[in-house]
Amino acid sequence: xxxxxxxxxxxxxxxxxxxxxxxxxxxxxxxxxxxxxxxxxxxxxxxxxxxxxxxxxxxxxxxxxxxxxxxxxxxxxxxxxxxxxxxxxxxxxxxxxxxxxxxxxxxxxxxxxxxxxxxxxxxxxxxxxxxxxxxxxxxxxxxxxxxxxxxxxxxxxxxxxxxxxxxxxxxxxxxxxxxxxxxxxxxxxxxxxxxxxxxxxxxxxxxxxxxxxxxxxxxxxxxxxxxxxxxxxxxxxxxxxxxxxxxxxxxxxxxxxxxxxxxxxxxxx
Numbered sequence: 001x002x003x004x005x006x007x008x009x010x011x012x013x014x015x016x017x018x019x020x021x022x023x024x025x026x027x028x029x030x031x032x033x034x035x036x037x038x039x040x041x042x043x044x045x046x047x048x049x050x051x052x053x054x055x056x057x058x059x060x061x062x063x064x065x066x067x068x069x070x071x072x073x074x075x076x077x078x079x080x081x082x083x084x085x086x087x088x089x090x091x092x093x094x095x096x097x098x099x100x101x102x103x104x105x106x107x108x109x110x111x112x113x114x115x116x117x118x119x120x121x122x123x124x125x126x127x128x129x130x131x132x133x134x135x136x137x138x139x140x141x142x143x144x145x146x147x148x149x150x151x152x153x154x155x156x157x158x159x160x161x162x163x164x165x166x167x168x169x170x171x172x173x174x175x176x177x178x179x180x181x182x183x184x185x186x187x188x189x190x191x192x193x194x195x196x197x198x199x200x201x202x203x204x205x206x207x208x209x210x211x212x213x214x215x216x217x218x219x220x221x222x223x224x225x226x227x228x229x230x231x232x233x234x235x236x237x238x239x240x241x242x243x244x245x246x247x248x249x250x251x252x253x254x255x256x257x258x259x260x261x262x263x264x265x266x267x268x269x
Contacts, residue, residue, distance in 0.1 A: 005068045012056055012064035012081060017049045020066050024077065027068045031075060031129060040107040041075075041127050047104050048079040048123045056083030056121070073129060074109065080122040101164045112150045112201065150201045158190040165206065165213075172208045174269045181243040182213060182267050188231045188240050189217055189263075196224035198254050211269040212245075218252070219260030225249030228263050243267070 006023055010016045024045045028038040045066070052064050065080040104111050108125045115121040165186040169179040194200045198219040207214040217228065226249060232240040241247050247265035254260045 005070050006066075008066045009063050010066075012049075012052050012061040012083075014050075014053055016064065017046055017053065020049050020064075021046055023066070024068060027070070027075065031070055033129070037127070041077075044104050044107045044111075044125055044127070045077055045079065047101075048077075048125065051101075051123070052079060052081040052083075056081035058084075075127045075129070077125045077127065078122055079125070080115075080120060082120040084121075102167050105164070110150060150203050158187060161186045161190050161202075161204070165215075168206055168208045168213060169267075172211055172213055172269065174211075174213075174267075178267070178269050185215075185232075185240055185243055185265065185267065189228065191231050192217075192224070192228050196220055196227055198258065198260050213267045214264070215267070216262055216264050218262035219254045219258075220262060222259075222261060225261040225263050241265075 005027065008020060008023060010019060021042050025038055025042055028041050033041065049064060049066070053061070056062060056064075062081065062083050065078075065082075067078045069076045069078075104123070104125065109128045111123060111125045113121060113123050162183050166179060166183050169182045174182065189202065189204065192202060194202070197203060198221055203218055205216040218224075220228065229241070229247070229249065232247075234240060244265040245268045247263070250262050250264050252260055252262050
């Protein structure tokens, strides 16, 4: 461990989340973070830890593992468990992922989730020492209400993406039916193989406004956009494309300047 970093392992209980908050605040202060950035960092790490506390283990709390590694231009925090990972509860009254993941996406520079399926999961959060210019998948971005998520394909991707899209659709005041339609489109995106994405991770930018969600998927390799459109076809039931107000494959670039494709669609309430 370099600089002011740390490696913590402690039981995944609610009372231990405050321990992690205080530790991460100490790191941030030592690195010269401003008060507002420290507050954002504490919020993000709290949400990631709470997801472990609520979802990773069935009865007895297992380990909550948190590392903080200062780099040249950013602090990398990893929150890991050895349980189920992010597994939304199906029963009424049980805890769900709620708004935690969209909040992590909105306040951090970037985050990704890997693992799951009873083998533990790891949330990796990157926090620059200076507030970055907002940007989304492969393009300069613009709007403070744009959420960017990068997910590693695997068992956790579908429920995590459904949770993020569902929360944003609810915030955009979608009806229950339209919220379900939007989650179905997210499920179709989840079926895409890692090989169709330029960096092997599923990248999604979502911009929400009153009554509308704008979604951008990519960067995709050549032909990836058309293959993703084909995933929208449901045998005997037509195409999920009809659930969107608009949908098209566009051309663009990766953050490294390489040619790429994107699937862009809009869903209205």
